[in-house]
Amino acid sequence: MKLSPVAERRIIFTVLLFAVALPLVFPIGWTTEISEYTRIAYRLIEETDENKVVIISFDYDPSTMTELQPMAEAMIEHAFKKNQRVIATALWPMGVQMAEQAFDKVCSHYPDKERGVDYTNLGYKVGGMVTIQAMGRSLSDVYPVDNQNTPYEEIPMLQNVRRLRDIAWISSLSSGVPGLKEWMMVARDSYQVPVTGGCTAISAPGFFPYVNEQRQLHGLLGGLKAASEYESLIGRLGSATTKMDAQSIAHLLILIFIAIGNIKAWHGKKGRQQ
Amino acid sequence: MKRSLPLIFAFVVGIIVLISEFIPHRPFNQIVSTLENWFMIISGFAILLGQISLIRMNANKIANRLPDWQYHLAGLVSFALMLIFGLLWGMQETPGLMGDGQGISAYLGSKPFDYLFENAYMPLSATLFSLLAFFIASAAYRAFIIRGFESNLLMITAVIVIIGRTSIGTMLTGWLPESLSFWHIPNLADFIMEFPNSAAQRAILISAGLGIVGSSLRIILGIERSYLGGDK
Amino acid sequence: MKHGMVLVFLFTITILCANSFHATDSPWDDGKAIDLFWELSPMTRQVSIHRLNENGNPVEVHKSTLAEGSFTDYGLEANTHYQYRLTAYFADDNLTLMADSNTREQWFFLRKLGFLLLLLIVSCAIIYYIRAARNGNEFFIRRIAGLDSMEEAVGRATEKGRPILFVPGISDLDDIQTIASLTILSHLAERSAEYNTELIVPCRFSMVLSAAREVVKEAYIKVGRPDAYKADNIFYLTDDQFGFVAGIDGIMLREKPAANFFMGSFYAESLILAETGFATGAIQTAGTAQAHQLPFFVVSCDYTLIGEELFAASAYLSKDPQQLGSLKGHDFGKLMIIVLIVLGVILEILGISALKEFIAGAVS
Numbered sequence: 001m002k003l004s005p006v007a008e009r010r011i012i013f014t015v016l017l018f019a020v021a022l023p024l025v026f027p028i029g030w031t032t033e034i035s036e037y038t039r040i041a042y043r044l045i046e047e048t049d050e051n052k053v054v055i056i057s058f059d060y061d062p063s064t065m066t067e068l069q070p071m072a073e074a075m076i077e078h079a080f081k082k083n084q085r086v087i088a089t090a091l092w093p094m095g096v097q098m099a100e101q102a103f104d105k106v107c108s109h110y111p112d113k114e115r116g117v118d119y120t121n122l123g124y125k126v127g128g129m130v131t132i133q134a135m136g137r138s139l140s141d142v143y144p145v146d147n148q149n150t151p152y153e154e155i156p157m158l159q160n161v162r163r164l165r166d167i168a169w170i171s172s173l174s175s176g177v178p179g180l181k182e183w184m185m186v187a188r189d190s191y192q193v194p195v196t197g198g199c200t201a202i203s204a205p206g207f208f209p210y211v212n213e214q215r216q217l218h219g220l221l222g223g224l225k226a227a228s229e230y231e232s233l234i235g236r237l238g239s240a241t242t243k244m245d246a247q248s249i250a251h252l253l254i255l256i257f258i259a260i261g262n263i264k265a266w267h268g269k270k271g272r273q274q
Numbered sequence: 275m276k277r278s279l280p281l282i283f284a285f286v287v288g289i290i291v292l293i294s295e296f297i298p299h300r301p302f303n304q305i306v307s308t309l310e311n312w313f314m315i316i317s318g319f320a321i322l323l324g325q326i327s328l329i330r331m332n333a334n335k336i337a338n339r340l341p342d343w344q345y346h347l348a349g350l351v352s353f354a355l356m357l358i359f360g361l362l363w364g365m366q367e368t369p370g371l372m373g374d375g376q377g378i379s380a381y382l383g384s385k386p387f388d389y390l391f392e393n394a395y396m397p398l399s400a401t402l403f404s405l406l407a408f409f410i411a412s413a414a415y416r417a418f419i420i421r422g423f424e425s426n427l428l429m430i431t432a433v434i435v436i437i438g439r440t441s442i443g444t445m446l447t448g449w450l451p452e453s454l455s456f457w458h459i460p461n462l463a464d465f466i467m468e469f470p471n472s473a474a475q476r477a478i479l480i481s482a483g484l485g486i487v488g489s490s491l492r493i494i495l496g497i498e499r500s501y502l503g504g505d506k
Numbered sequence: 507m508k509h510g511m512v513l514v515f516l517f518t519i520t521i522l523c524a525n526s527f528h529a530t531d532s533p534w535d536d537g538k539a540i541d542l543f544w545e546l547s548p549m550t551r552q553v554s555i556h557r558l559n560e561n562g563n564p565v566e567v568h569k570s571t572l573a574e575g576s577f578t579d580y581g582l583e584a585n586t587h588y589q590y591r592l593t594a595y596f597a598d599d600n601l602t603l604m605a606d607s608n609t610r611e612q613w614f615f616l617r618k619l620g621f622l623l624l625l626l627i628v629s630c631a632i633i634y635y636i637r638a639a640r641n642g643n644e645f646f647i648r649r650i651a652g653l654d655s656m657e658e659a660v661g662r663a664t665e666k667g668r669p670i671l672f673v674p675g676i677s678d679l680d681d682i683q684t685i686a687s688l689t690i691l692s693h694l695a696e697r698s699a700e701y702n703t704e705l706i707v708p709c710r711f712s713m714v715l716s717a718a719r720e721v722v723k724e725a726y727i728k729v730g731r732p733d734a735y736k737a738d739n740i741f742y743l744t745d746d747q748f749g750f751v752a753g754i755d756g757i758m759l760r761e762k763p764a765a766n767f768f769m770g771s772f773y774a775e776s777l778i779l780a781e782t783g784f785a786t787g788a789i790q791t792a793g794t795a796q797a798h799q800l801p802f803f804v805v806s807c808d809y810t811l812i813g814e815e816l817f818a819a820s821a822y823l824s825k826d827p828q829q830l831g832s833l834k835g836h837d838f839g840k841l842m843i844i845v846l847i848v849l850g851v852i853l854e855i856l857g858i859s860a861l862k863e864f865i866a867g868a869v870s
Contacts, residue, residue, distance in 0.1 A: 013412070016411050030441030065400060205471050257411055258418045298534075298615055317713055341760075403748060413806055488632055
């Protein structure tokens with residue numbers, strides 16, 4: 001039975017829809033091995049002392065939150081476990097809401113964490129690399145108030161934090177420009193602040209070369225798989241881990257489609273030769 | 275004059291920005307950030323131009339009852355709604371013209387702008403991005419066909435990386451001893467991404483970088499004028 | 507007692523003579539850093555360095571357990587005097603040393619010397635070949651199928667009576683890829699004007715919108731068809747990445763353009779655009795320097811301009827000898843990089859890292 005290309009596409013989409021949806025409803029519970037890139041990122045946070053102030057930059061918008069939000073929640077939780085103080089910033093306008101959602105979710109498990117003392121959200125600033133360079137000189141000049149209009153000087157955890165060099169590590173979760181690359185170029189190269197981060201799986205290959213001996217990037221979380229690896233490292237069953245079953249099934253299905261496509265092409269070629 | 279002025283401007287500014295990269299002394303260290311600020315200010319005003327274009331195009335289609343005019347109306351209504359809600363009641367901690375809108379926030383659970391953002395815009399945005407999964411499947415089905423040596427190589431590499439990026443890869447070769455850990459599929463996938471993939475990406479980046487240098491030099495020297503509309 | 511006092515005196519002198527702390531302006535920079543050096547007695551347990559602000563209040567800038575070391579204090583103001591206080595802690599005593607320095611702006615970033623030399627060499631090569639082209643030298647350039655297909659694409663659109671869709675990327679005008687895409691738009695607009703084919707150009711940013719309108723209008727005027735120019739065909743959609751993609755998908759499905767051109771900077775939406783266009787049966791040409799989006803375009807598009815080919819498009823389409831000469835300069839640059847890579851690998855194997863450090867910008 002010969003199917004039109006349109007019909008084939010519809011069948012592929014329908015089968016894929018069920019293949020992705022069913023594991024989310026009926027989790028399988030497959031585990032995933034942890035890659036070295038994730039371990040390097042984990043070690044950076046694990047080996048940072050207590051009470052150090054850190055930055056997580058939310059450089060993405062809701063379209064990529066499926067991959068990046070679990071990373072944000074896992075990193076915030078890890079920092080909270082190590083009693084580090086988290087500053088949220090955003091180089092994308094909607095990153096501010098992403099940060100608030102991440103804090104709300106994590107703080108539901110850590111009710112003792114107090115805004116202003118253990119975490120703060122400084123909000124969004126336009127400018128990308130220019131903003132980061134300005135932060136290198138003075139954080140309070142760039143963020144005179146946080147996203148709740150509290151003056152910088154009145155935020156207890158920021159009393160000894162004047163500029164980027166006072167930050168123990170920076171993590172940029174980014175899905176485009178400005179994002180991880182800009183943080184790396186300014187914070188790491190100019191101010192020698194360790195930078196790690198996360199990105200979508202599609203963009204990850206472009207960042208792998210920067211995880212090198214010079215530690216331009218201290219590890220990288222590339223995609224949902226890396227997010228679930230990070231969750232296993234911190235001992236948490238988060239959203240990334242539950243979604244990995246669906247991703248594994250989807251990948252398997254794509255392999256099956258590729259095989260079917262090749263069989264179809266082979267049949268077609270054989271038919272033409274005859 | 276209409277042509278000469280932009281060309282002279284492009285040349286002077288281009289050379290100054292190029293030199294500023296190597297000179298830390300004032301005023302050169304401030305030139306680039308000043309020019310970037312100017313660009314952001316101009317972009318801010320230019321947004322108005324975009325909004326006028328958007329409203330004009332949609333209004334024109336609605337007024338002339340062109341096919342699918344209802345969707346253009348929906349687009350304009352959505353644009354107006356978000357604008358009005360944002361102006362009247364603000365968003366998150368920022369008040370609007372009518373204050374913080376405690377009454378309506380109590381009813382909806384959040385400010386109207388935030389409510390629409392979280393319940394309409396965010397799911398729509400995530401849905402668009404999720405289309406990628408379906409398109410990757412249909413693209414893979416159509417394009418990953420074994421034809422010759424290169425396509426064979428592509429297939430093998432693709433299969434290893436696809437399996438290696440899932441829990442299945444761990445299960446398939448997890449039993450291999452430490453001495454053969456290189457052949458463990460996730461490790462093999464990481465090797466492919468780290469070496470051949472990185473090498474190819476760097477080569478493309480290097481040639482693109484040279485292309486950028488050449489293109490920029492042609493624009494600075496005034497040899498390339500297409501962005502102004504051509505030679506005449 | 508006298509003996510004890512002499513011993514204490516000698517001990518103090520030893521400590522004082524063995525200890526030094528000085529500050530100097532960090533060389534070859536923008537005057538916003540000071541280098542601090544200290545050399546202390548091996549009995550030092552901990553070192554703490556404070557910078558004194560205008561009120562004389564100390565602000566801790568560094569802590570160390572090394573008896574001998576250095577530290578660079580960044581983020582200072584240029585041409586300003588700074589005072590530092592070092593406190594060295596011994597077993598049951600401590601020592602305070604002061605140092606001061608002025609920050610000074612220099613006239614050259616020495617650590618960028620390698621970068622400057624490479625840039626000068628490549629630029630000189632490009633200028634040399636441009637001059638050679640002006641003097642009548644002809645340079646061979648290989649076929650770029652994606653650019654040759656432009657005629658075919660416009661012809662097909664004209665036959666079918668369908669429009670052409672051109673997407674100038676999703677970056678703003680400050681991205682060189684967007685400018686490169688506008689130069690291609692200029693040539694495409696001339697072809698469409700000649701064949702009287704409709705050209706649709708959705709834009710993500712207002713600045714790109716105004717530049718694209720100017721480019722297309724000039725192209726129509728150039729071929730003598732100013733009446734055929736429609737400003738409403740070049741329009742703004744939205745700043746939002748996926749909103750923009752949704753808009754373009756809608757245009758592709760409703761207007762069913764016969765030819766799609768995706769030129770410029772693209773991110774995750776590249777496959778969505780290309781696959782939707784494929785589903786409509788259009789002939790598709792894409793070009794981007796984003797290396798990780800190229801595979802998606804290669805799979806779904808008929809022709810793809812890879813990296814440098816996007817920037818070579820203007821030279822290739824115009825056949826202007828000067829522009830073609832500049833492409834030769836690119837090739838020289840590539841040859842130079844190949845030589846440097848091979849040389850660098852050999853030197854690293856031999857344990858000589860001078861070349862790597864020079865190019866990477868380390869200053870001794």
